[in-house]
Amino acid sequence: MTKKLLEVLSGEAVWPPPVWLMRQAGRFLPEYRAVRATTSGFMDLATTPEKAAEVTLQPVRRFGMDAAILFSDILVLPWALGQDLTFEAGEGPILPPIRDAAGVAALDTTKVRPAIRPILETVRQVHASLKEDASNGGTDATLIGFAGSPFTVACYMIEGGGSKEFANVRAMAHGQPELFAELMEKITTATITYLSAQVLAGAEAVMLFGSWDGILSPRLFRTHAIAPAARIAAALRSRFPRVPFIGFPRLAGLMIGEYVQKTGVQALALDTSAEPTLAAGMIPSHVAVQGNLDPLALVAGGAALEDETAALLAAMRGRPHVFNLGHGILPQTPPEHVAALIAQIRGA
Numbered sequence: 001m002t003k004k005l006l007e008v009l010s011g012e013a014v015w016p017p018p019v020w021l022m023r024q025a026g027r028f029l030p031e032y033r034a035v036r037a038t039t040s041g042f043m044d045l046a047t048t049p050e051k052a053a054e055v056t057l058q059p060v061r062r063f064g065m066d067a068a069i070l071f072s073d074i075l076v077l078p079w080a081l082g083q084d085l086t087f088e089a090g091e092g093p094i095l096p097p098i099r100d101a102a103g104v105a106a107l108d109t110t111k112v113r114p115a116i117r118p119i120l121e122t123v124r125q126v127h128a129s130l131k132e133d134a135s136n137g138g139t140d141a142t143l144i145g146f147a148g149s150p151f152t153v154a155c156y157m158i159e160g161g162g163s164k165e166f167a168n169v170r171a172m173a174h175g176q177p178e179l180f181a182e183l184m185e186k187i188t189t190a191t192i193t194y195l196s197a198q199v200l201a202g203a204e205a206v207m208l209f210g211s212w213d214g215i216l217s218p219r220l221f222r223t224h225a226i227a228p229a230a231r232i233a234a235a236l237r238s239r240f241p242r243v244p245f246i247g248f249p250r251l252a253g254l255m256i257g258e259y260v261q262k263t264g265v266q267a268l269a270l271d272t273s274a275e276p277t278l279a280a281g282m283i284p285s286h287v288a289v290q291g292n293l294d295p296l297a298l299v300a301g302g303a304a305l306e307d308e309t310a311a312l313l314a315a316m317r318g319r320p321h322v323f324n325l326g327h328g329i330l331p332q333t334p335p336e337h338v339a340a341l342i343a344q345i346r347g348a
């Protein structure tokens with residue numbers, strides 16, 4: 001039996017569409033908070049395979065999601081390259097910022113393979129659990145592996161954490177192009193290693209999270225968002241031709257057509273701002289669209305959620321569509337609203 005999500009990623013329109021939610025393994029779930037409370041922090045959880053596998057599977061068990069996304073973070077890659085990483089409650093990630101040649105030179109791509117071992121063990125354990133559930137007539141959820149896009153990862157590495165504008169990053173990309181290119185090269189190479197290893201461990205599809213790609217000027221978007229994504233997708237395709245690739249160039253706006261054409265992705269994840277019918281018209285009809293319900297509609301629930309969901313379902317009917325949010329689920333989302341959303345989609 002073909003899994004519903006993989007069917008859509010192969011270019012089929014499936015009705016009702018498969019559904020999963022970005023950041024579905026996370027703080028909005030009490031069972032996640034319970035496991036998280038047994039750890040010393042986010043990285044402890046992400047590098048303890050039994051616990052990471054458990055929280056990966058929680059949303060699949062509770063809601064019957066069509067995908068399990070590996071529980072990890074896009075910032076595990078800088079950590080694997082040797083950059084310190086901590087997650088402070090309420091503040092998000094903190095890294096020692098990289099602003100000069102010495103900082104870039106200190107990143108060590110040979111550290112990646114040993115560092116990611118516990119993450120790969122999580123992938124293996126989730127893969128085994130899903131297989132066992134499937135053979136018992138249970139879930140047919142697809143296991144998705146992921147990484148951040150090189151530019152988005154560079155944003156956090158240079159800025160040292162989150163930011164509204166990532167001004168230091170854009171200043172380096174424009175003002176120190178050679179240093180910036182060297183950093184991007186290291187991240188891109190490490191990302192290919194990391195995603196390939198996830199596939200070998202059992203990931204059945206991969207997604208590249210370009211959460212900040214769209215803040216680049218169109219010229220730099222070509223160089224620093226499209227080109228590295230195309231290189232990563234091509235490397236994965238040559239080794240694993242049957243493993244679909246989902247691209248999420250958030251806020252890419254008018255650049256999505258070129259992104260899809262140059263990267264050859266099987267699915268384009270749309271952010272909340274993209275008008276789905278217009279966006280779908282900019283990409284070939286066999287390329288799946290993933291998205292793009294407003295995470296705040298899911299927080300609101302009730303008629304607001306029903307109306308937004310019905311409109312999105314109707315707009316994407318007849319083309320390959322993976323129902324998802326336009327950005328990650330918010331911690332204040334009531335789990336009952338997620339259950340109502342899934343029921344509405346499945347009843348459509």
Ligand code: CP3
Nearest residue numbers: 022023024025026042070071072073074092093209211328
């Ligand atoms: O369920 C899933 O989607 C799988 C796990 C996952 C996490 N982060 C877990 C996480 C995935 C796919 C990510 C991706 C990620 N991480 C992105 C790209 C997607 C996006 O949302 O734009 C980005 C930009 C990050 C970086 C990051 N990680 C930030 C900015 C933060 C702090 C803000 C926040 O939401 O707390 C994190 C921490 C993080 N990553 C948490 C989780 C569940 C919360 C921390 C905790 O539980 O202590």
